Amino acid sequence: MGEKSPYDPSKPITRPLFPTRVDTIVHTEKGSVHCICPATGVQRDLAFQGFEADRDTLKYRCPAAAFGLECEGRERCHQAGGVMPGDDGRIVRISLADHDRRIFVPTPYGSPSWERGDNRRSALERINNRIDNSFGFERHFIRGLAKMQTRVGLALAVMMAMALGHVNAGRLEQMRSLVQPIPATG
Structure with a gap:
């Protein structure tokens, strides 16, 4: 003991x-x-x-x-x-055929190429999250592939237009923001 x-x-x-x-x-x-x-x-x-x-x-x-x-x-x-x-x-x-594919993959964990792929995946996750939550596609009542593709395309166009608007207005730090903060008064 x-x-x-x-x-x-x-x-x-x-x-x-x-x-x-x-x-x-x-x-x-x-x-x-x-x-x-x-x-x-x-x-x-x-x-x-x-x-x-x-x-x-x-x-x-x-x-x-x-x-x-x-x-x-x-x-x-x-x-x-x-x-x-x-x-x-x-x-x-x-x-790779003889070992667990969850452990050994063609791009090893932590390598520079793995880091690049993970950064791309993270950026796409943020975009998908914004489409689902901010634009309301998480709970929708849209039926039909053509209608869904049109609405998602419009949502992406709105995101790009808002980013362009922030850049043109000189607000580079808000380029990825969907909402403009209320300016402080006082």
Whole structure:
């Protein structure tokens, strides 16, 4: 009684990438891939090398080889993985067909291309929210695709016209605003 749990909430939970073999490669639930040095126990992020569309795999490279780091357990790591690395060090390929697609996707979480896509998605979410809530499309009684397309088109035209009006009036900070604040008097 009184033993402390080994769980540390400040550290992410890692799982073996290849659970059927003893290896030094682990991953988190967000899809980041790490190696654990068998000599020192230091955990390092593998260097992401891109998505190989022809193989449908994510390609990662040994951080010691990619970044020129010293790794005491390099040889033991290669033996554990059963690989004979070339000049580029150990290469790890993650087949998207064999792994959970909620964790491993062609654009890895946190990469610059993921950030760009997430920013685009966030902007569209704001526009969709404005159409649903401000223009009343959340609860509507419109029947027919042609009528709905016409009304949504009109709503988008109104949004663009309001933005243009704010820009022409010199109110750039209100370009995305649907309502003009009441000027302070006094």
